Amino acid sequence: MSAKKKTLSGYKACRRCKLVVPEDAKQCPNCGSEEFAPRWRGMIAVIDPAKSCIAKRLGIEKSGIYALEIVEE
Numbered sequence: 001m002s003a004k005k006k007t008l009s010g011y012k013a014c015r016r017c018k019l020v021v022p023e024d025a026k027q028c029p030n031c032g033s034e035e036f037a038p039r040w041r042g043m044i045a046v047i048d049p050a051k052s053c054i055a056k057r058l059g060i061e062k063s064g065i066y067a068l069e070i071v072e073e
């Protein structure tokens with residue numbers, strides 16, 4: 001379990017579910033939201049949400065790369 005405290009350029013985070021998607025994505029493939037935050041901090045790779053206590057705490061139900069924190073402008 002590792003979380004990098006670095007913002008990844010070229011990626012943005014979904015405001016609703018915090019899924020990390022490429023900058024050119026129009027819609028979140030996870031929750032369907034079209035609102036993204038260009039700045040975010042930390043990331044977590046969820047492989048098996050059902051077995052991850054961190055995923056449960058963050059309310060993550062699907063596997064993927066998620067931002068730990070959205071950075072508001």
Ligand SMILES: [Zn+2]
Nearest residue numbers: 014017028031
């Ligand atoms: Zn989303």
